[in-house]
Amino acid sequence: MNRLLNRVGADRVPALDGRVLEDVVPSTGQVWGTMPRSGADDVQAAVAAARVAQPAWGARSVEHRARVLEAVADGLEERADAIAAMESEDQGKPVTLARRVDAPRAAANFRFFASLVRTESLPATAHRSGWHQAMRQPIGVVGLITPWNLPLYLLTWKLAPALACGNAVVAKPSELTPRTADLLWDVLEEAGVPAGVANLVHGLGAEAGAPIVAHPDVDCVSFTGGTVTGRAVAAAAAPTFKKLSLELGGKNPTVILPDADLDAAAVGAAWAAFTNQGEICLCGSRILVHRSQHDALVERLVAAASALTVGDPRAEGTDVGALVSAAHRDKVEGYLRLAVEEGGTVHGGARPSLRAPFDGGFFLHPAVVTGLAASCRTATEEIFGPVVTVHAYDTVDEAIAMANGVAYGLSATVWGRDTQRIQAVAEALHAGMVWINGWMVRDLRTPFGGWKHSGVGREGGTWSLDVYSELKTVTWCR
Ligand code: NAD
Numbered sequence: 509m510n511r512l513l514n515r516v517g518a519d520r521v522p523a524l525d526g527r528v529l530e531d532v533v534p535s536t537g538q539v540w541g542t543m544p545r546s547g548a549d550d551v552q553a554a555v556a557a558a559r560v561a562q563p564a565w566g567a568r569s570v571e572h573r574a575r576v577l578e579a580v581a582d583g584l585e586e587r588a589d590a591i592a593a594m595e596s597e598d599q600g601k602p603v604t605l606a607r608r609v610d611a612p613r614a615a616a617n618f619r620f621f622a623s624l625v626r627t628e629s630l631p632a633t634a635h636r637s638g639w640h641q642a643m644r645q646p647i648g649v650v651g652l653i654t655p656w657n658l659p660l661y662l663l664t665w666k667l668a669p670a671l672a673c674g675n676a677v678v679a680k681p682s683e684l685t686p687r688t689a690d691l692l693w694d695v696l697e698e699a700g701v702p703a704g705v706a707n708l709v710h711g712l713g714a715e716a717g718a719p720i721v722a723h724p725d726v727d728c729v730s731f732t733g734g735t736v737t738g739r740a741v742a743a744a745a746a747p748t749f750k751k752l753s754l755e756l757g758g759k760n761p762t763v764i765l766p767d768a769d770l771d772a773a774a775v776g777a778a779w780a781a782f783t784n785q786g787e788i789c790l791c792g793s794r795i796l797v798h799r800s801q802h803d804a805l806v807e808r809l810v811a812a813a814s815a816l817t818v819g820d821p822r823a824e825g826t827d828v829g830a831l832v833s834a835a836h837r838d839k840v841e842g843y844l845r846l847a848v849e850e851g852g853t854v855h856g857g858a859r860p861s862l863r864a865p866f867d868g869g870f871f872l873h874p875a876v877v878t879g880l881a882a883s884c885r886t887a888t889e890e891i892f893g894p895v896v897t898v899h900a901y902d903t904v905d906e907a908i909a910m911a912n913g914v915a916y917g918l919s920a921t922v923w924g925r926d927t928q929r930i931q932a933v934a935e936a937l938h939a940g941m942v943w944i945n946g947w948m949v950r951d952l953r954t955p956f957g958g959w960k961h962s963g964v965g966r967e968g969g970t971w972s973l974d975v976y977s978e979l980k981t982v983t984w985c986r
Pocket of ligand 1: 653654655656657658662680681682683711712713714716717718721732733734735737738740741755756757758788789890892918958962963
């Protein structure tokens with residue numbers, strides 16, 4: 509039986525009370541091993557270690573920290589294949605996707621923030637009142653709480669800028685996908701991150717996440733996860749006035765304008781809906797198409813969805829792996845039943861029959877749902893699985909109203925040809941990121957985050973540095 513441990517200071521330790529959680533392989537349903545089921549005392553020990561280690565790390569030069577981050581990137585790149593295989597096994601995603609997205613992005617996050625802190629310049633102004641100098645300083649101890657869908661990708665997206673800015677961290681990865689965080693901590697150690705600067709505590713959200721948020725010695729919490737959890741995190745953090753960054757859920761529209769290339773839009777919309785089993789906050793889970801093109805689009809989309817190979821995440825030809833857990837598949841299937849109750853027609857969405865050991869895994873065929881009102885629960889609540897709903901509109905204004913008619917506002921995609929109209933639609937959408945004729949294309953220098961219930965604040969580029977540092981103006985008075 510494999511056994512993960514917490515990383516507190518220089519030590520690898522079990523939970524203080526010895527309790528463990530099992531880590532299950534989504535594609536087989538078999539137990540891989542255990543992780544500590546940490547509680548408030550374990551968090552306390554990690555925060556104390558971070559407090560002790562932070563001042564020396566914060567006092568190191570930006571150049572020193574940037575070099576350490578680059579060494580982490582090197583270490584992750586050397587292990588890219590192992591990371592992809594591990595993430596695929598732990599999360600359920602196809603290994604081909606983990607190779608293309610998760611592993612390279614984890615390394616890129618460290619390299620990017622190393623370069624950014626090296627090159628960033630802040631204003632220093634000569635004014636008749638004096639000489640004004642803006643500077644960044646570390647916040648202190650930062651809590652990082654991350655979800656299971658892109659485990660290493662999202663943890664490194666927070667950890668790299670937090671360390672670059674001179675903070676110490678206490679991180680809690682999702683209890684469903686703890687393994688690549690453990691590997692990352694080996695790399696941090698090798699790369700020269702001093703003991704105590706990065707601490708790792710495994711466990712459940714309520715038992716190990718909540719104590720991080722409430723801890724008076726944690727100065728900032730960066731949370732990525734569901735909107736309901738985000739609300740609890742915001743409420744728990746409020747009394748301490750700690751800095752807070754919230755990256756939450758989405759119900760992102762794919763708007764297909766009447767002049768779009770329908771073949772390209774159908775392929776793009778299927779990719780945006782079903783990548784990573786639909787378990788990406790940015791997935792396009794609602795497709796809005798002009799009524800005249802609705803049936804043609806649905807035909808193409810259903811064909812594209814049923815052509816996807818569902819099964820063994822290790823196989824090179826697999827497009828859709830396993831959902832992360834049995835409970836999550838139950839939730840997604842519950843929404844497919846709800847869709848029928850709400851008057852929709854579900855195309856696909858069955859459990860595939862697979863050979864052992866994958867017959868014990870949490871697989872589901874992608875589903876295209878038609879015939880639903882855009883305002884119903886299936887079309888407005890986040891499902892976070894391989895399910896997309898299709899809605900017909902008559903005017904572009906109606907499409908914009910439908911796109912904006914949900915509580916979320918994370919991202920959107922627009923397919924079309926008329927550049928002026930596309931730009932006008934993009935500007936009218938309530939979303940933090942809008943892709944035109946594509947999906948999930950990122951430049952790490954740009955802001956990332958959501959409107960409305962999709963989050964508070966932005967990360968990415970200097971916005972990440974704003975989250976993980978305190979800004980100060982020093983003025984030499986005349
Ligand atoms: P979740 O909210 O259930 O859990 C996220 C993390 O929070 C986990 O580590 C969990 O253990 C922890 N947690 C749970 N309860 C907590 C509490 N009371 N206090 C502190 N921590 C707690 O989310 P999930 O199911 O792991 O992930 C899926 C969600 O994440 C989806 O809603 C998805 O849209 C969202 N997500 C958002 C982004 C983004 O960038 N906006 C990216 C990825 C995923």
